[in-house]
Amino acid sequence: MALIFEGIKKAFWLLITCDPEVMRITFLSLQVSGTATLISLFIGISIGTTVALSKFPGRRMVVSLINTGMGLPPVVVGLFVTIFLWRNGPLGFFGILYTPGAMIIAQTVIASPIVMGITLAAIQHLPEKLRLQILALGATRIQMVWILIKEAKLPLLAAMMAGFGGVISEVGASIMVGGNIKGYSRVLTTATVMETSRGNFDIAIALGIILLVLAYFINLILTQIQQRERPR
């Protein structure tokens, strides 16, 4: 019990004094997960909307694949991204393994199916005749898709929160492709794992608290936007 108490005390001290190492780790986490979420929003919304609006043979299989992808184990993603970026791997010539870039790629692979799956469900959930109504108003196909995305904005904001939540808290892939290099590819989750294994519970608790607070505030901002949109 004393250990936890001591840990929390140290954690607050590190936070209040804005410990440079802790700050660096925090900013890198935000940078990597933020970028991965933005890229996955682009990929997820485009593909999710396309699949939702089109009919083709094997569509159900594709939808099942997307839904399975929503629960992709980060370590499996880490493994495959590592193989691809490995010196002799297909994308080895980029030389980005053990860099924040590799972490962004891995996190994008994790978040994209989440955004895709939620987008797919959100667009499909809109009344079928809404599409006809938009076309009957004289919209081009692109205008129609844009209007549909706007109509689904509340679930799409949820998709963004789910995507970000998925990657900011993910550790397996980040440690595998980022390598947890001090001052370079160390993020909140990988640092927490390392400090815990070393028995530095105070720092681990501090990092854990920062992670929770960060996730809370980002979701708070997105929730504010989402709920403001809700008509009274």
Added chain:
Amino acid sequence: MTESIPILETKNIQVKRGGTIILNISSLLIQKGEILSLIGPNGAGKTTLLQSLSYLLKPFEGDIFFKGKRVNQNHSIFEYRRKLAAVFQEPLLFDTTVFENVASGLKIRRMNRSEIRERVMDHLEQFGINHLKDRSARTLSGGEAQRTSLARAFAIQPEILFLDEPFASLDPPTRESLMGDLQRALLETKTTTIFATHDRFEALILSNRIAVMNLGKIVQIGSPDEVMNHPIDEFVASFVGVETILMGKVVKKNGGTFVTSVSSKEIEAVGEAQLGEEVILCIRPENVILSSPPSKELTSARNVFPGRVEKITSLGLYQKVQLNCGFPLVAYVTHHSLESLSLKEEKTVIASFKATAIHVVRRKGK
């Protein structure tokens, strides 16, 4: 007006679903400014026809000509759709304010802001919803939402307006007031309209022509008078004539009552109407009294006509007698009356009904 190119013409429209033909319309001509109602039971193909005509339902065979030019050849589908507007049974409003909803078709056309504002305000006023302009569409009642949807369609100033049972999910008073507004808007704008409904009254009040549909085909098409007073077959008769609905023209006014000419017979009804005005007369079958031919004794009934029994159908507790008095008339009688009058098909009887028993609907609004 001189004979002009029809605004819309179709040739051999056919829609198949799972191998069966669900819509088969050999030809349909619609003139500019015309209001055509499509009536028929559920599943008759009204919606499928509307969606084919507006090119919203893609996989169909046949050709559509807009002002003489073939759509998808001389006109692109997109160009054609920009001349149309559609209102469905559900209001299908966007998750934004009433103003933005009405403006949506204009924004899609990239009109400039001041023009959009002016036009939206005009159409909000046309449907009496300017006080709702800043309200979220999600908070509207059914009637308000459908008014917004109609205003959105009229704001585009379409050349053809497609209405797919727009009042079907509204309560009767709301439906009535909305019908009045729609009727006024159509009279003002003279927009060519194709209106699908399963309500005969809506069709009678609004349209110049009525097409009765069944099983994916147009069974009869003609003026309201032709369709209502001279149904072509049993299906049309049974669909339009659950009770007697007649189209007539006022030929005489008689202090509180007026006389209408229906298929060259004169029927007297109570109410206000102008000479020469077209009116719809509705006579409930239970208000029609039948008697044997010689008895033409004096009664208070102002309308007495000899008629031939065309068909007798049992409706359980009573019988439905369809008569031909020069116009179709339906009467309900009990089994007892049927026996005492020894009614049977081909027999001639005297049918009478009071002037006060006629429900009069005036066609041209106020």
